[in-house]
Amino acid sequence: MAKLRIIFPQSIGVVEVELTGKNPKTLQALKSAAPFESRVNLWGEEIYFSTPARVAQEVAQDVVDVGDVAYWPPGRALCIFFGPTPVSRGSEIRPASPVNVIGKVIGDTERLKKVKDGEVVKVEFVE
Template identity: 50%
Template sequence: MKKIRLHVNQHHLHGILYDTPAGRAIWENLPVTAKGNTWGEEIYFSIDADVKMEKGTEIVEEGDLCYWPPGSAFCIFYGQTPASLEGEIRPASAVEVVGKITDDVEVLKQVNGLPKVMVARE
């Protein structure tokens, strides 16, 4: 596992990237700074990484860090999205889980608008 730090507006969080091909591909492209988009309780932004989907999933957990192939996007899930059913967190379509936030993600529920996001190696 590789340690990372995430800055979302004024919020600072720690996380890990898994030692998988997808996690390593993203690690090699850090740091990344972007203007994020939100979709329910998900923040996402495009990244320039050669990530292959190996174990795509359509249900994720709070704090999961994922790659979404259709948008070449890095995704931070911290709650339900518009596609979620009761008690689940559902991306727009299948994602590759590449890591996890290790801090409490509740602070991300305060994020409004288009957040400024930075992901870097720790």
């Protein structure tokens, strides 16, 4: 099965993402756009960065789990969630607006806290 590889060359290296079939149009748009580079933005305990993909909401979620990787349609961005955001309530993890979840980080999400705002990020798919 294919995986998404997100590379942070200036901090933590490779993060692999196990893909789900929940949002197939979103996944296909991202695969078609890859490989691509962007710059990291941080928002609470969320990493997000722009993508060349343009997709509408599919099966969008208001609340996500630690390690979820999702596409945010209004910002055309890929998001990695590893804790609460500024709009979270209690212990929930809440995106700025609904997102299309495409996968989950494989392994430890704690290391995502070392990623710095503005650093380069590379995205590719691997079989």
